[in-house]
Amino acid sequence: MIPGWGPTDRAGLHPLPGGVTATPGFRASGVVSGVKPSGRPDLALVVAETPASVGVVTTTNLVKAPACVVAERHAARGQARAVVVNAGNANVCTAEGEDHAERLARAAAHELGLEPDAVLPMSTGVIGVPLPIERIEAAMPQAAAALSPDGGHDAATAILTTDTVTKEVAFEVTDERGGRCVVAGMAKGVGMIEPAMATLLVVLTTDAPLNKALLKQLLRDAVGCTFNRISVDGDGSTSDTVALLATGTAEQPPGLDVVATGLHAVCADLARAVVADGEGATRVAGVTVRGAETEGDAEQLARSVATSLLVRAAIHGGDPNWGRILMALGNAGVDFDVRRVSVACGDVTVCRFGVATSFDRAMAANAMRRDEVTIDVDLGVGSAAATVLTCDLTPEYVRFNAEYTT
Amino acid sequence: MIPGWGPTDRAGLHPLPGGVTATPGFRASGVVSGVKPSGRPDLALVVAETPASVGVVTTTNLVKAPACVVAERHAARGQARAVVVNAGNANVCTAEGEDHAERLARAAAHELGLEPDAVLPMSTGVIGVPLPIERIEAAMPQAAAALSPDGGHDAATAILTTDTVTKEVAFEVTDERGGRCVVAGMAKGVGMIEPAMATLLVVLTTDAPLNKALLKQLLRDAVGCTFNRISVDGDGSTSDTVALLATGTAEQPPGLDVVATGLHAVCADLARAVVADGEGATRVAGVTVRGAETEGDAEQLARSVATSLLVRAAIHGGDPNWGRILMALGNAGVDFDVRRVSVACGDVTVCRFGVATSFDRAMAANAMRRDEVTIDVDLGVGSAAATVLTCDLTPEYVRFNAEYTT
Numbered sequence: 174m175i176p177g178w179g180p181t182d183r184a185g186l187h188p189l190p191g192g193v194t195a196t197p198g199f200r201a202s203g204v205v206s207g208v209k210p211s212g213r214p215d216l217a218l219v220v221a222e223t224p225a226s227v228g229v230v231t232t233t234n235l236v237k238a239p240a241c242v243v244a245e246r247h248a249a250r251g252q253a254r255a256v257v258v259n260a261g262n263a264n265v266c267t268a269e270g271e272d273h274a275e276r277l278a279r280a281a282a283h284e285l286g287l288e289p290d291a292v293l294p295m296s297t298g299v300i301g302v303p304l305p306i307e308r309i310e311a312a313m314p315q316a317a318a319a320l321s322p323d324g325g326h327d328a329a330t331a332i333l334t335t336d337t338v339t340k341e342v343a344f345e346v347t348d349e350r351g352g353r354c355v356v357a358g359m360a361k362g363v364g365m366i367e368p369a370m371a372t373l374l375v376v377l378t379t380d381a382p383l384n385k386a387l388l389k390q391l392l393r394d395a396v397g398c399t400f401n402r403i404s405v406d407g408d409g410s411t412s413d414t415v416a417l418l419a420t421g422t423a424e425q426p427p428g429l430d431v432v433a434t435g436l437h438a439v440c441a442d443l444a445r446a447v448v449a450d451g452e453g454a455t456r457v458a459g460v461t462v463r464g465a466e467t468e469g470d471a472e473q474l475a476r477s478v479a480t481s482l483l484v485r486a487a488i489h490g491g492d493p494n495w496g497r498i499l500m501a502l503g504n505a506g507v508d509f510d511v512r513r514v515s516v517a518c519g520d521v522t523v524c525r526f527g528v529a530t531s532f533d534r535a536m537a538a539n540a541m542r543r544d545e546v547t548i549d550v551d552l553g554v555g556s557a558a559a560t561v562l563t564c565d566l567t568p569e570y571v572r573f574n575a576e577y578t579t
Numbered sequence: 580m581i582p583g584w585g586p587t588d589r590a591g592l593h594p595l596p597g598g599v600t601a602t603p604g605f606r607a608s609g610v611v612s613g614v615k616p617s618g619r620p621d622l623a624l625v626v627a628e629t630p631a632s633v634g635v636v637t638t639t640n641l642v643k644a645p646a647c648v649v650a651e652r653h654a655a656r657g658q659a660r661a662v663v664v665n666a667g668n669a670n671v672c673t674a675e676g677e678d679h680a681e682r683l684a685r686a687a688a689h690e691l692g693l694e695p696d697a698v699l700p701m702s703t704g705v706i707g708v709p710l711p712i713e714r715i716e717a718a719m720p721q722a723a724a725a726l727s728p729d730g731g732h733d734a735a736t737a738i739l740t741t742d743t744v745t746k747e748v749a750f751e752v753t754d755e756r757g758g759r760c761v762v763a764g765m766a767k768g769v770g771m772i773e774p775a776m777a778t779l780l781v782v783l784t785t786d787a788p789l790n791k792a793l794l795k796q797l798l799r800d801a802v803g804c805t806f807n808r809i810s811v812d813g814d815g816s817t818s819d820t821v822a823l824l825a826t827g828t829a830e831q832p833p834g835l836d837v838v839a840t841g842l843h844a845v846c847a848d849l850a851r852a853v854v855a856d857g858e859g860a861t862r863v864a865g866v867t868v869r870g871a872e873t874e875g876d877a878e879q880l881a882r883s884v885a886t887s888l889l890v891r892a893a894i895h896g897g898d899p900n901w902g903r904i905l906m907a908l909g910n911a912g913v914d915f916d917v918r919r920v921s922v923a924c925g926d927v928t929v930c931r932f933g934v935a936t937s938f939d940r941a942m943a944a945n946a947m948r949r950d951e952v953t954i955d956v957d958l959g960v961g962s963a964a965a966t967v968l969t970c971d972l973t974p975e976y977v978r979f980n981a982e983y984t985t
Contacts, residue, residue: 234906234909234910235908235909235910235911235913235914235915235917236905236906236908236909236917236933237909263902265902265905266902266905266917266930266933266934266935267934267935268934299902300902300905300906301901301902301905301930301934301935302935406888406889407887407888410906411905411906411909481813482812482813482888482976482980483812483980486976486977486980486981487980487981489977489981490980490981490982492981495707496669496671496672496705496706496707499642499671499672499706499707499817500640500642500706500816500817502641502642503640503641503642503643503817504640504641505641507641508641509641511641511642511672524672524707527642527672528672528673528674528707529672529673529707529708565981566977566981567977567981568974568975568977568978568981569974570888570892570977571892571895571972571973571974571976571977572974574888574889574892574893574896575892575893575895575896575898575971575972575973575974576896
């Protein structure tokens with residue numbers, strides 16, 4: 174457990190198997206369409222049996238995938254029934270991009286007997302190569318036929334690219350008054366996709382009742398302190414998308430604050446799983462900045478530390494190199510007084526008031542060699558805090574991303 | 580030669596040997612003070628025989644080295660006579676920092692018979708460890724005694740840390756009317772210093788006559804389009820410093836525009852040498868963005884491409900992976916129309932109007948495997964351009980920065 178990551182109180186959260194289909198009323202499938210040259214599953218469907226409120230958050234990259242554009246357009250009315258995902262081709266920077274993204278949604282809608290705008294498309298994979306949409310269209314009947322209340326894992330498998338494991342999380346969420354619902358999700362995205370770039374795709378499901386505005390707010394809050402606070406390589410994809418479908422079919426749903434906690438936990442655990450599976454990564458690191466005047470300041474400072482190549486290389490080396498941490502803080506573009514700054518690696522305070530402590534190097538090095546490394550920076554001014562997750566930068570990351578040649 | 584890097588017209592520039600002491604009226608030395616555990620030279624002096632105009636540009640990192648603070652204070656009056664540099668210890672984040680930086684300048688001033696504020700101190704090396712100032716003070720008589728008009732190379736050697744070669748550039752600068760002067764310089768800084776961080780230190784000398792305001796302007800202009808447009812790892816040091824000393828002793832100096840060209844060329848060549856010697860680097864890459872509305876936009880976009888881990892890994896792999904280039908452009912925070920963007924790797928246009936061309940992959944891969952890689956992005960809108968230099972990201976970089984453990 175990394176302090177500061179995810180909700181602090183998980184008393185009402187009970188882990189469930191099953192991924193996205195752990196939520197009652199959802200079916201999913203994952204099949205082979207032939208887009209991935211490897212012949213692995215590459216086409217996933219997640220379908221709600223009843224109408225669902227929907228919200229999406231997509232990339233801020235100016236070069237935005239057509240699938241993101243279409244998914245946002247379809248989600249604009251606040252209702253959807255299904256998500257269709259293809260892996261192996263991002264359908265970005267091609268002449269036919271938006272047409273193909275619409276055809277992807279339409280093919281799924283046709284098989285499911287839905288209006289096209291009830292389906293959100295997502296695509297991940299190579300950039301600049303036309304999507305072989307005919308193959309996907311041809312495989313769609315099979316994907317629809319394979320839909321199952323136990324299909325969450327198949328779907329989570331079919332959206333992977335360079336990921337080494339599926340990322341699935343589900344909780345039954347309860348409150349003291351007997352309220353209960355399920356919040357579940359799946360994610361992919363570990364740094365890079367042949368031969369293009371990282372893409373984060375996340376599908377979340379719940380049977381909690383959330384109207385359009387509320388869902389949007391809850392989703393933004395949860396994404397803001399989870400998926401938006403992870404970094405594998407600092408390179409934001411053209412295709413990042415997080416979608417939440419909420420059917421509202423839970424018979425006696427819990428209080429909204431508990432639903433929000435459940436959503437926060439699902440996003441936090443999926444985001445952690447993405448970082449842990451980061452290309453070449455051997456450990457996860459949580460950088461917490463506390464004692465800041467605002468949470469925005471804390472996040473910006475934590476992000477500067479978590480994206481520094483030198484800090485991430487030091488984490489790989491198990492090196493409590495706090496000078497690099499101070500350097501990265503100083504580059505963040507946030508004002509602070511270095512004479513008030515304390516830094517701890519794990520439990521070992523290595524710098525106090527901007528100056529080295531006489532810390533035990535062996536203990537500090539041990540703290541940097543754990544599977545989960547924590548770097549804690551106290552600015553000594555206010556009470557705001559934020560945690561950003563990253564992984565170590567390894568020679569394997571570079572080799573992987575250099576040696577793959579298109 | 581990387582197009583767009585350095586002055587386009589070098590007709591009046593004539594290379595000279597000798598580094599900083601190629602400029603008449605300067606002496607330099609480099610000796611062993613014992614700060615570097617390796618026993619290599621680590622104390623350098625550069626001294627003007629006559630009063631010189633001086634200007635310095637230092638790091639924008641909020642955690643600023645005391646040597647930077649003191650150098651700026653001493654340079655504030657616009658006159659100086661000497662620069663003293665110690666390598667092996669950055670004198671940053673220590674309780675005695677500013678006192679030690681003053682003592683470093685004072686020790687040199689004492690030996691040279693100067694006022695302390697006529698000497699600019701620079702320090703580079705480990706962070707958070709008190710500077711062994713007594714050793715430096717004890718070695719200062721030897722450094723002063725070793726001063727020589729041929730000492731440029733010794734000084735350039737003594738300021739190195741993880742550099743593998745010295746960086747020295749000098750030109751005789753002439754105009755058509757018989758005017759002539761010398762502009763010379765030395766630099767260090769290749770990514771990282773045991774066990775702390777990259778530091779760029781540059782000392783420039785000239786016998787051209789430049790008053791305080793003019794020198795400041797020329798220095799800012801030259802640094803702005805050279806040292807401020809290179810990136811080895813995106814981690815800005817606490818100690819970066821560029822200092823220019825101008826004695827004005829040239830008998831018949833050339834026109835100011837020619838002096839400016841000479842200064843630009845010295846800075847461009849030194850900056851290129853720093854990148855070429857970047858830790859683990861096997862090739863230099865120039866990223867040019869042209870067709871922009873403003874030079875600021877062009878620089879910001881070029882910097883985003885040049886600091887992308889995925890782009891730099893692709894450069895290492897010789898991979899014309901233009902999808903990563905588009906991704907990095909899209910993340911730059913600058914507005915542009917992707918449907919107007921063309922991208923060339925070397926001479927091979929790989930993307931036109933935001934879509935793949937049917938380029939020859941072998942030719943494009945060859946262009947990415949040269950010692951000097953050029954990536955040319957045309958936004959197709961305005962006429963502003965900027966070039967940012969970087970080097971490839973290699974497993975060796977990560978290994979080097981991970982495996983050194985304090």
